[in-house]
Amino acid sequence: MSGIYLHIPFCNSKCIYCGFYSVVGQKYKEAFIPALKREIFGRRDFFTRNLSEGNFSSHDEKLHTLYIGGGTPSVLDISLLKEAVGCIKDTFSFPLEAFSSAVSPDIFEFTVEVNPDDVTPEYAHELMNLGVNRVSMGVQSFEDKHLSWMRRRHTSEQAVEAFRILRDAGFNNISLDLIFGYASLTDDEWMHNLEKTVSLSPEHISAYQMMLDEGTPLERLEEKRSYMPPEEEICAAQYAMLQSVLKDAGYIQYEVSNFAAKKVMDGKETLLYSRHNSNYWNRTPYLGLGPGAHSFDGKNREWNLPDVAEYCSSDICDFREGEILSETDEFNETVMLGLRRTEGVEFSGLNPNLLNKISDVINRLVEDGSLEMVYEESDDDVQVASAVAKGIKIPPEKLFVSDGIIRELFILNFII
Template sequence: MAGIYLHVPFCNSRCIYCGFCSTVSRSLRQKYIPALKREIQERGDFFSSLYESDRTIKTLYIGGGTPSVLSPETLQEAVSAIRENFIFTDEIEFTVEVNPDDITEDYAASLRKMGVNRVSMGVQSFKDSHLKWMRRRHDSGTAIKAYGILRKAGFENISLDLIFGFPLMTVKDWEENLSRILELDPEHVSAYQMGIDPDTPLERMEKAGEFSLPSQEESEEMYRLLQKKLKEGGYIQYEVSNFCKPGCHSRHNSSYWNRIPYLGLGPGAHSFTGRHREWNTSDIATWCDLSTLPLREGETLSPEDVFNEILMLGLRTTAGVKLNTLRNSGPQSPVYISDILPKISSLESKGLLILDKDGTIKIPSEKFFISDGIIRELFVC
């Protein structure tokens, strides 16, 4: 059973590190819902060839951008349009990303009323100096208050996002941020190392020599602290950047890692059928323009792409990848498997990979920080 991702490409301000598809332009907001309705009409049959016309979805994830900059009425209109064309299972995981600044009691109640049962909130840091530097809209007090409001409104599944590995942050700051997380006790935590995306203020600042990111050693120390403290707090790490209380993993994101088909709606959104990947134009004005045909590009994955993708997505999870899954991934896979077996042995001998008795390969969690490099060594080409 599939999932839907809806991209809301609007923010009230831009964070210095942001490379996401989003705009602060307000004029496009009015065009968003009509354009979304058009796209839903056009994509209503997306799952039909995969699931014999079954339009049931088990996860809906509204991300951005900042979905919570939309009024509850506008968000409800988007959800209603999706509901008219797809069937939500009773156990649907329905997530909305929010900014702490937008959360009032009324807003939280509206989210509950529209069926949202999981909220993902971008906290990023509990230090106001960090938030100011990132040009986030909220401060630490607002984030803590918003969390309390969400809890009071009845949300029992809350995910908080944090960022580490940026110039102002010391290891001590990070430790304190993690302690605040443990005090709040959300069901889920995502923590990302700050990267420098192209065409962002951060990239320009770095080029101008205004700062440099902390050394990899320092960032690795922060990552190890993250793993240690969250484990002590009762969290399970299930992916490189994701931790949860037992049973509270993100079902939507897990579908991506398990390569389950999904439909992406909204500018820049990606869709996936198992073999074919498509992406909407990330030009928000073009996507909103009803006078042109929907602009979308796509590619059919080669057997090699599929093999590498299974490796890449699976090895970022603590569950790892079954060699049998790789073996059954396509006609060329026996050749690819014989290609990577010596590499697996070599990585295993260096303590960088584990091959379980049941034929599952995994990256040891203490090596997750360098997982990208390990995975790259296994890619077939």
């Protein structure tokens, strides 16, 4: 169930906290598509080659997700976006039903990220016609003063209107992004954001704590002492509010920052989690296209350099760097990505010798409540004492400190 990620490296302006690679302005927008086509052509055998080299199994051969992110895909003229999608469609092998907005995400999930200020009825219809069946919209807040501090280009009202436009166009799988944990956000305001979000009934909600990413305006403000991040306890309390409000509203938390609703689709109840992002956490192969995009071939990782000028002018073959993952890297990655998911990580997917090395740490973390053992599902109400655990997970109340818990489980290369 592999996927393709396409990075559109353009934004109309830079948000204060954003560490994603993008450039502002019109330059390179026209040159980007021919460069992208060159890259698509150069990568046309990515999946077949890695399958034949045994990097992944035939189960992962079929492409089931396409995710267009950025940057801001919605700042790219729709005709250019169509050209890019057309080229991807003609080059790679997708299920027959793909590229129809009506198709279930279990068969094919096609997501495009949008910003509320770009969403018009015409644009929403064009996305539908392109076969997009999931839209992810960066709302971040419903407080105008916070949106303007973040240097977002939309207002709260525009976000609500954009959501209505997407619904009217027929989108039945919409994800909204929110941010918490910044200095001026009070608990009451956060509660208002959560309630407002829930009142729109999106199928999916992602909520991230504001971080001081390297090279961002926010980091520079912090260096000058013009911005002080809130205390961890405040952020932890806001994270707990997030979990509680969304749980009460019927959302299922399936990852540290992600919550999905259940909906009846094609006659069956379907959890509308992000299939594409789940590929990252499951270590399923994916191909990243565009400057700054990362790829995973089932064994190793590589990434395009984040430089659109170079991307548009250079031979794509020289444009990538990569890393060969050692057994230890693979182990650490599987633990780290798996424990971000609420279902946790299964022991069967881990190298048994390396797992053995951290068994004492696991037992200690289980004892102090930072980890829980996961058992095979059984009809018995009570778990029998002799049952063998199949994996570990982080309990919901500890997910806020998951990074620290995961770090304790890492195996450092030098002790192997």
